[in-house]
Amino acid sequence: MSLEREQQLEAEIALLEATNAQLLERVAQLEAQLALNSRNSSKPPSSDAFVRPPKKRSLRKASGKKPGAQSGHEGHTLSWNETPDQIVDQLPQACEECHAALDRVAVTSWQSHQVLDLPQNLKLTTTRHRAGLKHCPHCHKVNQAPFPEEAKRPTMCNMALNSALWRFILARSSYYLTSGPVR
Numbered sequence: 001m002s003l004e005r006e007q008q009l010e011a012e013i014a015l016l017e018a019t020n021a022q023l024l025e026r027v028a029q030l031e032a033q034l035a036l037n038s039r040n041s042s043k044p045p046s047s048d049a050f051v052r053p054p055k056k057r058s059l060r061k062a063s064g065k066k067p068g069a070q071s072g073h074e075g076h077t078l079s080w081n082e083t084p085d086q087i088v089d090q091l092p093q094a095c096e097e098c099h100a101a102l103d104r105v106a107v108t109s110w111q112s113h114q115v116l117d118l119p120q121n122l123k124l125t126t127t128r129h130r131a132g133l134k135h136c137p138h139c140h141k142v143n144q145a146p147f148p149e150e151a152k153r154p155t156m157c158n159m160a161l162n163s164a165l166w167r168f169i170l171a172r173s174s175y176y177l178t179s180g181p182v183r
Contacts (some may be wrong), residue, residue, distance in 0.1 A: 014100055016148075020078040028148045043076050055114040071103065073096050078114075081126040082157060084127060084128035085125040085127065086125070086126075086127045086128070087127075087129075088128070088148075090130065090147060090148070091131075091145050092134055092144060092145040093145075094143075095139060095141055095143050096141065096149070097136065098136060098139040098141070100136055100137065102134045102143060103134070105134045105135070108135055109133045110130045110132060110133065111130070112130050112131075113128075113131075113152070113154050113155070114126055114151070114154065114155045115127045115129065115148050115150050115156050115157070115158055116155070116156070116158060116161060117157075117160065127133065127151075129147055129151040131145040131146065131147055132144070132145055
C-alpha cells in the first residue's frame with residue numbers, strides 16, 4: 001500500500017469520525033426532545049404524543065378482597081334513642097307529583113331520624129326529626145317532607161359534637177404518640 005493511499009484513508013477515517021460525532025450529538029438532541037412532555041417541561045398537554053408515560057403504581061400487594069366492608073362484618077352505628085329530648089316535625093306542604101296542597105291532609109305515617117348534640121351544659125341531648133308521610137287525595141302519591149341537612153341520616157351527631165369528638169380523639173392520639181401532653 002502506497003503512502004498516498006494510506007494518507008487518503010486516514011483523511012477519510014478522520015472525516016468519518018467527525019461526521020459520526022456530529023450524528024451522535026444530533027441523535028442525543030433528538031432523543032432529549034422526544035423525552036420532553038407536559039409533565040417534565042413547559043410544553044402544553046396538547047403537544048403530548050398519544051402515548052402517555054405510565055402512572056406510578058402502588059407498592060401494596062393486592063389482597064384479592066373487594067374494597068369496603070367484607071361479608072359477615074358487623075356494622076357500627078350510633079344507637080337509637082327511644083326517648084328523645086325534643087321532637088321536630090317536618091310536614092310536606094304540596095304533592096311532589098301534582099303539586100296539590102297537603103295542608104289539610106292527615107299524616108299517615110312517620111319516618112324518623114335523630115341528631116345527637118352536646119350543648120354548653122355538656123348533657124347529651126337527642127332531637128328526633130320526624131318527616132310526615134301524606135297521601136295525595138288527587139293522584140294518590142305518598143309524599144314525604146324532606147329532612148333538614150343536619151338529619152340526613154337516621155342517626156347523626158351534630159356538627160359541633162362531631163368536631164368536639166374529633167378534637168378529643170386527635171388530642172388523645174397526639175398525647176400517646178408523643179408520650180405526653182402536646183405543648
